[in-house]
Amino acid sequence: MTSLVIAEHDNASIRPATLNTVTAASQCGGEVHVLVAGKDAAAAAQAASQIAGVTKVIHVDGDHFAHGLAENMAAQVISIASAYSHILFPATASGKNIAPRVAALLDVGQISDITKVDAADTFERPIYAGNAIAIVQSLDAIKVITVRTTGFDAAASTGGAAAIETLAGVADSGKSSFLGSEIAKSDRPELTAAKIIVSGGRALGSSEKFNEVLIPLADKLGAALGASRAAVDAGYAPNDWQVGQTGKIVAPQLYVAVGISGAIQHLAGMKDSKVIVAINKDGEAPIFSVADYGLEADLFTAVPELIAAL
Known part of the structure; x- marks a missing residue:
């Protein structure tokens, strides 16, 4: 058995989600290979070769792979898929875009969002917003899997010495083209990769209060900022800050939850955090059921006091 991990990268370095996916792949048994498809991505391929546990890196270069368009990526994966028993993607926006195409072209079922590998053909994944765990067994010859990165420790990014094999890429499918992107600039850590997150909820009352209360705390902690769906829907925070079942899984x-009641939708996105601190004036709020430390207090008083203490 050999597993293939589809690397996420920026053509220069490997994104953290790939490291968690390598760990999941290694638990499937056998060797782990990594596909790095991009434009002038030799540096990313070199970085992938140093990941602990990786035995081979397949490097494919071409202009049409520069932005990871799903149609071209899926075609490239299909061209080498027959050599693998497992094909794994991080359960990110990119992975969720490419994996279903690969599964459909191979005519196999996709196994989505796994959090544990029980055996080479048996996996665990959360359902019902994380309230139940489904154990899924696949009899398909090639298993196409997306990996919830929070369920697996990251593989070491150094210490490996995998061979790099360069392949000629498949031709441009011509089905899609990259027009442009608008990238938000921030001095803060990326939400899904941050070690500390400060999140706010609807109780903050306005976008002005959201920023006034939470930004100083995040600055003190060197944290990323997050928000509940209610806060995002109310316009207090941008969409890409949303943590939860329909937002980002962290x-x-x-994880510091300020003025968040703890609706099931939100808990599904953050309950795997190592330490959860909740500040809420409602002592019956569901967030306290998952919090390691809870403070029943008015956030507009408690947070400034916490900042002063820090």
Whole structure:
């Protein structure tokens, strides 16, 4: 058995989600290969070769792979898929875009969002917003899997010495083209990779209060900023800050929930955090059921006091 991990990268370095996916692949048994398809991505391929546990890196270069368009990526994966028993993607926007195409072209079922590998053909994944765990067995010859990165520790990014094999890429499918992107600039850590996250909820009352209360705390902690769906829907925070079942799944070392009641939709996105701190004036709020430390207090008083203490 050999597993293939589809690397996420920026053509120069490997993104953290790939490291978690390599760990999942290694638990499937056998060797782990990594596909790095991009434009002038030799540096990313070299970085992938140093990941602990990786035995081979397949490097494919071409202009049409520069932005990871799903149609071209899927075609490239299909061209080498027959050599693998497992094909794994991070359960990110990119992975969720490419994996279903690969599964459909191979005529196999996709196994989505796994959090544990029980055996080479048996996996665990959360359902019902994380309230139940489904154990899924696949009899398909090639298993196409997306990996919830918070469920697996990251493989070491150094220490490996995998061979790099360069392949000629498949031709441009011509089905899609990259027009442009608008990238938000921030001095803060990326939400899904942050070790500390400060999140706010609807109780903050306005976008002005959201920023006034939470930004100083995040600055003190060196944290990323997040928000509940209610806060995002109310316009207090941008969409890409949303944590939850329909937002981003996070598992930082420290998660500070300020004015968040703890609706099931939100808990599904952050309950795997190592330490959860909740500040809420409602002592019956569901967030306290998952919090390691809870403070029943008015956030507009408690947070400034916490900042002063820090």
